[in-house]
Amino acid sequence: MSSPQAQSRKIVDRWLAGRAASVRAGLGCVVALGMGSGLLVMVQAALLAWTLSAVVMDGAGLSSVWPALAAMLPVFALRFVLIRLAERTAFTSAASMRQALRGELLRKLQALGPLWLRSEATGALATHLVQGVEALEGYYARWLPGRALTVLLPFAILIVVFPVDWTSGLVLLITAPLIPLFMILLGKAAAEANQRQWKLLARLGARFLDSLQGITTLRLFNAGRREAAVVARLSEAYRSSTMKVLRVAFLSSVVLEFLATLGIAVVAVLVGFHLFYGKIPLLRGLFVLLLAPEFYIPLRTLGSQYHERLDAIAAAERIMEILDLPEPVETGARLPLPAASGYTxxxxxxxxxxxxxxxxxxxxxxxxxxxxxxxxxxxxxxxxxxxxxxxxxxxxxxxxxxxxxxxxxxxxxxxxxxxxVAWVPQRAHVFAGTVLDNLLIARPDADFAAVRAAAASAGADGFIQSLPHGYDTPLGERGAGLSGGQIQRLALARAFLKDxxxxxxxxxxxxxxxxxxxxxxxxxxxxxxxxxxxxxxxxxxxxxxxxxxxxxxxxxxxxxxxxxxxxxxxxxxxxxxxxxxxxxxxxxxxxxx
CATH class of the missing domain: 3.40.50.300 (P-loop containing nucleotide triphosphate hydrolases)
Structure with a gap:
């Protein structure tokens, strides 16, 4: 019976895979380009095997083999183009997915409202919304196409190899499942390590942002060193967790490389015996030997991409929870208010x-x-x-x-x-930007004359004009550089401007x-x-x-x-x-x- 953590990972994995529907065409194009590159590898192997066989066995000179060598050049060039197109398409599809997800998250946060946001740790939320969404790139750009290619490309190679040398094909067929099997076994430990790593990163981000926002209080109470020690402990815990993830990743890479190398070695030994006893010609033996490493490349690549999948699952867990939060229920049709001279x-x-x-x-x-x-x-x-x-x-x-x-x-x-409605809170929020940008929030289409009139009505025009660049003076986050009274005057100016x-x-x-x-x-x-x-x-x-x-x-x-x-x-x-x-x-x- 699988653990609750494993069940949770499966749910998140299905959720991530389901979201790929919007970029299915792009990912399908990546797989098609990958298959095209793989088929060209077989053509390349056939041309190279024929060239070497002709030179070794028949003593052919350059004049005899140059057509095959010349044919390799467009094959190499076309492979390069297909690989670059696949990478570009994968990146574009993943970027489109991340952009759509960020938009959905922002709409969700707006629907949940500021009261829900106040209950969340800002730093942790920012970590999930920024780094968490970025961590999904590998899942969509590499894992999903790689998973399809891991099935299709080795299968295509087996179809070609079996008629040439069925014993080598059998070795490839038997050893192929070992790589995914060990990948899954090692992945269980990696999955838990990834989960711990993301939770520690969220805690570290939340604590660090909280420390920055409360730095004045920390200095007044001489608590800066204590807080720095807490952040340092969290940072060390995150570093240690990251190293555990890397150790598991490196260990799995070594195991997968060993299995692939072992499979290639067995094929090489079999081909050597067959050539020694004259069971197959050199052309066929070379062709099989050249294709054996290519057979394992998608499997080995998937091993490294498997860790990107685990990273994405760990990052997406909180994102999925946020998107699944219930929103306020709409009750019936929503009607605009009739125009009126006043509102009671x-x-x-x-x-x-x-x-x-x-x-x-x-x-x-x-x-x-x-x-x-x-x-x-x-x-x-x-x-x-x-x-x-x-x-x-x-x-x-x-x-x-x-x-x-x-x-x-x-x-x-x-x-x-x-x-x-115009709203003036106890302490208005001032965004990073110019004074003018902050006032235009109330009415983006207002001209400068209207903005200045609103500021004058709020008693803000005087201090704004005294700033270094007037209305074009850049302001720091939360109104850094302005007094509480000046910030309130800006809020009142917004209300005057909105009218x-x-x-x-x-x-x-x-x-x-x-x-x-x-x-x-x-x-x-x-x-x-x-x-x-x-x-x-x-x-x-x-x-x-x-x-x-x-x-x-x-x-x-x-x-x-x-x-x-x-x-x-x-x-x-x-x-x-x-x-x-x-x-x-x-x-x-x-x-x-």
Whole structure:
């Protein structure tokens, strides 16, 4: 009975082979070109055997054998062309497969959404998506065509050899299965080593990226050496695993070479005896001897390609798991939202439970009126961010209804809905590229005048102009070189540029100083005019911008009203106001002392 690991490898192998259907024509062309090259080898062997036999046995001179020698030249040239065409076609087919797979993976990640991505180790995921996909090249470019040629080409040689010398043909037929047999036996150990190697590589990539992203924290806590030691141990474990894979690969190569050499030696001995006793002429003996090494070449090549297959299976296991993850189920037809002057968002008895079993929302009810600012406040874990995740389509409500102008969100085309929404998170993501590139994400077809007007409305034009190259200044990943306030201004500029009727804000002034916060508030007031704004506010100064404040606790709306109404009434909001005032007083006292 095969082990669970062996069963898993078989499943992944079938999955990889099934994906070859899209490049079947290209791989079939590779096999045909390989067969053509193999048939030319037989022609080449026949010409060379005839030439040597004529010279040795008949004493023929150059004038007699030059036609055969001349015929070899186009055979060599044509073989070279066929081999190069086969390599090029194999590479192109494998590249097409990898490109298609990467596109499918990106579409899958988009469907799974950012919440799923947050639960994954970024470095490990990048390793699988980049190096893992690259590791599939050998499977499609060499293993699959090689497997077909290993059957077809030796069979063709046997058809030619048996009529010439049936005993040599019998030796070839008996020894041929030994190479795949030993290849499979040695492959079991190699498969386990490959699996360990890929898991260690993913762990190493995840840890290394995590260390780079947290290098500031590591330096502040003087933990850089400890973290470097951990990365070094993982690196050493990966090196050791790689060496084990190479040892198995080299051992299998030696065994396969020995078996092939042994088979060729037996054929040579038999042919020698037959020639000695005059059972076959020299021409036939030379022809068989020349074809014997060619018979084993596809088998020996497949032995080395077998390790590429194992490497691909190890790399593809996680890729297959990602592609098989369930996506959010579409419920019925998705309709675009009717055109309207404003959009009212309604949560009606909405509940949401995360896959871990944690309840985020429990019968939440509130209305964000069109053209008004609605703020969500409450303690950490009250479910505020879940509200935005549901509206953005990153998660689905477990129960209840979310509607836009009376149309259920679940029945609304998500692309159409998102085209009407602008989102400003706590810390916007800045991509590696120019300032202009990052702003045009909101509206790629916008002209420069519109971009600059949006930046001016967000209060960002001034600092952008002060950069070395203005709007063409390159930015590092995650906005390296910009302050938190500048990054938030870029996010607001994106929202101004998109000019969407619905605006979702996740505490855009978090972690900013008072002066920058006040400036951002001014930009928010301009941005909110005439729009439906849903704002998560951790600071009550931000909540005070709202026309309506919804106070949340344990996934429910426990209070609703204006800042003045809620601050005057007994309840959670008033306690939050008092707690914030007390914290501010303590901070001022510390500054004075």
């Amino acid at each position: 968002i309604r949560f009606d008895d909405v509940a949401h439970v995360w896959p871990t079993g944690q309840t985020a929302l429990d019968g939440l009810q509130f209305v964000a009126q069109a053209g008004c600012i609605t703020a969500l406040v409450g303690p950490s874990g009250a479910g505020k961010s879940t509200v935005l995740n549901l509206l953005l389509g990153f998660a689905r409500a477990t129960a209840g209804t979310i509607s836009i102008n009376g149309q259920p969100l679940d029945a609304t085309d998500p692309d159409d809905w998102r085209s009407r 969407a009727p619905v605006l979702l804000l996740d505490e855009p002034t978090a972690s900013l100083d008072a002066e920058t916060e006040a400036s951002i508030h001014d930009s928010l007031r301009r941005l909110a005019r005439g729009r439906t704004v849903l704002l998560i506010a951790h600071r009550l100064a931000t909540a005070a911008l709202a026309d309506t404040i919804v106070v949340m606790e344990q996934g429910r709306a426990v209070q609703s009203g204006t800042h003045e109404q809620l601050a005057a009434a007994q309840g959670l909001y008033r306690r939050l106001v008092e707690a914030e005032a007390e914290a501010g007083a303590e901070a001022d006292a510390e500054v004075r002392t």
